[in-house]
Amino acid sequence: MVRFSNSLVGILNFFVFLLSVPILSTGIWLSLHASTQCERFLDKPMIALGAFLMIVAIAGVVGSWCRVTWLLWFYLFVMFFLILIVLCFTIFAFLVTSKGSGETIQGKAYKEYRLEAYSDWLQKRVNNAKHWNNIRSCLYESKFCSNLEVYARRESVSAFYKEDLTPLESGCCKPSNDCNFIYINATSWTKTSGTQKNSDCQLWDNEKDKLCYNCQACKAGFLDNLKSSWKRVAIVNIIFLVLLIIVYAMGCCAFRNNKEDSYARSSGFNNP
Numbered sequence: 624m625v626r627f628s629n630s631l632v633g634i635l636n637f638f639v640f641l642l643s644v645p646i647l648s649t650g651i652w653l654s655l656h657a658s659t660q661c662e663r664f665l666d667k668p669m670i671a672l673g674a675f676l677m678i679v680a681i682a683g684v685v686g687s688w689c690r691v692t693w694l695l696w697f698y699l700f701v702m703f704f705l706i707l708i709v710l711c712f713t714i715f716a717f718l719v720t721s722k723g724s725g726e727t728i729q730g731k732a733y734k735e736y737r738l739e740a741y742s743d744w745l746q747k748r749v750n751n752a753k754h755w756n757n758i759r760s761c762l763y764e765s766k767f768c769s770n771l772e773v774y775a776r777r778e779s780v781s782a783f784y785k786e787d788l789t790p791l792e793s794g795c796c797k798p799s800n801d802c803n804f805i806y807i808n809a810t811s812w813t814k815t816s817g818t819q820k821n822s823d824c825q826l827w828d829n830e831k832d833k834l835c836y837n838c839q840a841c842k843a844g845f846l847d848n849l850k851s852s853w854k855r856v857a858i859v860n861i862i863f864l865v866l867l868i869i870v871y872a873m874g875c876c877a878f879r880n881n882k883e884d885s886y887a888r889s890s891g892f893n894n895p
Contacts, residue, residue, distance in 0.1 A: 629688065631873055633687040636680040646669055647669070651666075653669065654667070682701070690884055699874050699878055702874060703871065709860055732787045738840070768792070772796075772810040778808070789844075790845075790847040791848055794845070795841035795844055797812070814827070
């Protein structure tokens, strides 16, 4: 059991070390060669994650294989807090994504999205001007509205209403159904006279870099997309959490083995 637990912890952490190399390399590459704001946003988190995994993996490998007790203690300490962080984030992700969904519109295949339907915490994030400007820039750079325009350029209004738009396409690329604008194509609409209760109607612009990117509906569409992503991440985190607990338990066995070996050596005995 002594050799098995130490060897297994070392092998697992060796693979973690191998995983950290491409993550760290990608982060460094992005910091040097990124051409868009979205790519630059990813470089520091990837460098931090890669460096963290590399340091923890080295501590696990050296601590278990070379029987360095203090390194293994450091490894277990970090793993314990990592388990707590993953657990807290998973619970948090389920809580903040429990509210909000698309609103079905009669006669249309797509749904529309209202910001007030989502959790207060998420609303505060997207209503922060600095945060939204960064998100808006990333949304525009992804060009999903341009792709929708090309795809649906020659569609009639009746055909467009049958399109199953994504939350982002529905919220950011077209005006709200409340506005009653006249359809030209997927991303071009003629404003009608009269007062609209929905503030998004005033924000709509046919300019390709504006459209409805500043609308509440676009923020809601982004949150609905984020909600789906976070739920998938939370499910993966549950699996990851189980694996972390198993590795942590094996690390505890390896730590105990190190202590027993150290005690045996200090008492003048050798392992068989």
